[in-house]
Amino acid sequence: MAEAQKRALAPFEAELRAINLALGAIERAGLSEDRIVSEPSSFASPVPSRRGRRSRSIGDMILMALQQGGAGLAATDIALQLERRWNRSVPVTAITLELQQLEADGAVTRGRAGWTRTAEAVDQDHPDDSDVAQVA
Numbered sequence: 001m002a003e004a005q006k007r008a009l010a011p012f013e014a015e016l017r018a019i020n021l022a023l024g025a026i027e028r029a030g031l032s033e034d035r036i037v038s039e040p041s042s043f044a045s046p047v048p049s050r051r052g053r054r055s056r057s058i059g060d061m062i063l064m065a066l067q068q069g070g071a072g073l074a075a076t077d078i079a080l081q082l083e084r085r086w087n088r089s090v091p092v093t094a095i096t097l098e099l100q101q102l103e104a105d106g107a108v109t110r111g112r113a114g115w116t117r118t119a120e121a122v123d124q125d126h127p128d129d130s131d132v133a134q135v136a
Helices: 002-028 033-038 058-069 075-086 092-105
Strands: 108-110 116-118
Touching: 002 108, 058 075, 058 092, 058 108, 058 116, 075 092
Parallel strands: none
Antiparallel strands: 108 116
16 A cells, blocks of 8 residues: 555655756756846836726716716616616615715715716816716
């Protein structure tokens, strides 16, 4: 039984010895782990480029929907606009929580007609999205 175990473990022990020899050679060459990690690769691109659609947070999408909303929108109407415009199915409770956070930040206000975006909260980073679906 012991002999069979030794024969079964022999290939793994040989591989382990080879790995130890390779690690020893790397250490002797002066290529320690901290030096290897800090050296940038010459073939790697320095800055990863993002392609495709720009990812937006729920708050950003709500603010853009309210910008086009006019008099005011209810949370259900905002959810419908997010579904139509960005194909994002967001629960009304999540939209309500986000609206409350935006209200605390001063970006939106709640009125009789619904939620409206405050005039000073207009963000210049987001261009005017005139193709937001209007809810009747």
